[in-house]
Every structure is written in C-alpha cells, then in structure tokens.
Amino acid sequence: MGDMAVIEGPHNLITSGVGSCLVVTLYDPKLQIGALAHTMLPLSPTQNADNKTPLSRNSSSESLPSQQACLVAEQVSAKVKDTKYINVAIDEMLQRMQTQGSEREDLEAKLIGGANMFPSFDSDIGRDNVLGAKEKLKAKGIRIVGECVGGSQGRSVEFSPTTGVVTVKVKF
C-alpha cells in the first residue's frame, strides 16, 4: 500500500488485497514500459485543507509485491514522495515515465479497486478514490482505457509492462 514503481518487461508487477484503495497503472505501448501505484487516498494534505496530519510512513522495497520477481527500474519510496495519495502518485508516475522517454499522449491508464468492503457502512473512500483519479488523469490529459472499480469485493492485480494487460483476481 502506498507504493509505486516504474518497470519494463518482461517481469510483471503484482499487488494483492486491494479494497477501497485504488491501483493506477500507466502503460506506454510504444516503449513497452509501465508504472503501477497502489494508492490509498485521493488528495495529499497539501491540496486538501481538511487533512493536516499526514501519516508518517516508513515504506521500503519489501512492501512491493513479491510473489513474482519484479524488475523495478525505479521505485519511489514514500519517504521521498507520499505516493499513497493519488494525485502525488500520478504526478510521480508521469514524471518518471517521461524521464524514460514516454510522451504523455501515448500513455494509457487503467484503474482497479475503489470498493467498499463493508456495504452496510456508508463509506465514500473507494468512490472518492476513483473520482479523484479520473479528475487527475483528465487534468493531465491521460486516457483511461480500462477500469475495474467499485463494488464490495477485494481484488488482486497483476500488471504486465510489456503488453499493458492488467489481470484482476477476485476470491469468493
């Protein structure tokens, strides 16, 4: 949770147990590189006056998915950028991919997650995450080409930077 990585093939990125969190993937079909962020909240405190006490995190590469070997070209630690926030994570993914030669208009985004795991409890976290990501991506001019969001089921996500294919697993 709260981590992001930019990677190139042939290895995939996997993140498990996504509930109200939102996984955002960016894929560059020309360069065949991709980025994945497992975000928790829509806006960083600097852009949200209501949130004045950011959670102190001590993230490390160990918190990245480990079921499959990942070639992590660049991992942005939450120590440096608080990528648990969608707006921060998208900015960071975009910047890192552009550094590697991606053009913004080539990028394709996919969104996964944003569920409400307790349907009888009125929670807007998942929905706000989805809306926040859509607004941010629109503002950045990045196309959303697929989404698997909402509902009340947890999801696990596997992302291929070579093909851009996202595989979503649910358990029931």
Add this chain to the structure above:
Amino acid sequence: MENKLQEVNEQAAANASDALSKLIDRQVEVEISRTEVKKVEDLSPLIGPEEMVAGIYLPVTGDINGAALLIFPKETAFVLSDLLVKREPGTTHKLTDLDTSALKEVGNIISGNYLTVLANVLQIKIIEHIPNFSFDMFGAIVSQIITAFAQKTQEALVIEIEFTFKPETFKGYFLLLFEVEQFKAMLGSLVGVAGGGFLETS
C-alpha cells in the same frame, strides 16, 4: 508499574467466554494469547493479504474515536458457524446470511466485552456501534479500515484471540485503532508507555 492491559485482557476474555458459552450452549474458552502494538502499515502481513477472512468492523466513538475489527480466518469462521447454528462439525464451506448474522453477534460479544472492560478500567465513555460484515481478502478488509483513519492513526493494538472448543483451538484477531493522541494516552494509562513496542501479556 501496574500493567492494566493484562487485567483488561483477562477480564474481557473471561466475560467473552461466559457469553459465548451461553450463546452456543457449549463450553468455550476465549483466551488472549498475545497483545501487540503494530504500525498500521505492518498489519497486512499479519495473515496474508489474499487470505480469505471474515471481518467484523465496529465503529467506536465516545471519549475515544476509532475502530474495532474482528478478523476470523476462513477456517475459524466456518468452525464458529457450525457451532453457532448447530451444524455437524465440518459442514460449513460457504457462509449463509444466518452464518453472517451469527458471526456478527460473536463480534459484538468479543468487542463489546473488551471495550466495556477497557472503558471501566480507564474510566472513560466508549460507544460501540453496530457491526458491519465482510468475507473477503484480509488485505482488502484491513486496508479500508486503515484508510478510514489514515490521517489520524499510526498504530493499532493487535490482540490475538484463541477460541478453545475442546479439544480444538482456533485463532482470531481483534484489532483496535484509535486516533494517535488518544491511542498514546490509552497505552500510557494501561501499560505506562506512550505507544510502540511489543507488549507481552501472556
């Protein structure tokens, strides 16, 4: 310094044992085998993010604001369901609405007893709200609760619970998350430390 947490654990477990034994009409021993303070980002590996669990979430308000979350691994949830709705042991392989309702009641009993004892020891007001249920991946369930308090919470009190229906024992977890300052004050009152570290209570 006196460790009031131990006192809370023992009293809450004894009360929960009595209440659960009456509910299922069979002797149940509820024991708290381990109590630990964990950083919220370290909660996901507690069981494994993709493991299926029954999660019972009870919002908590009053003098302290936070969340109580009961986690029963799938096998524990199925065993409890067999006992609660009086099926043959090993019958439950899928949770029905009746099972869900019964498990929520177990959540009410465990959480209610613990929070009542905690409130009495700390002499504060704690209001527990109606339980919400989910049967899904552990990571998905726990992350929603963490996210709900992401701006206000850094640590959680993780209470490992053992249910013994002789001759078998099954595990569950009871997680308490409160706002940072309230959590530190609570721990300070209970064990004389201002949060962090491992609390061996058994």
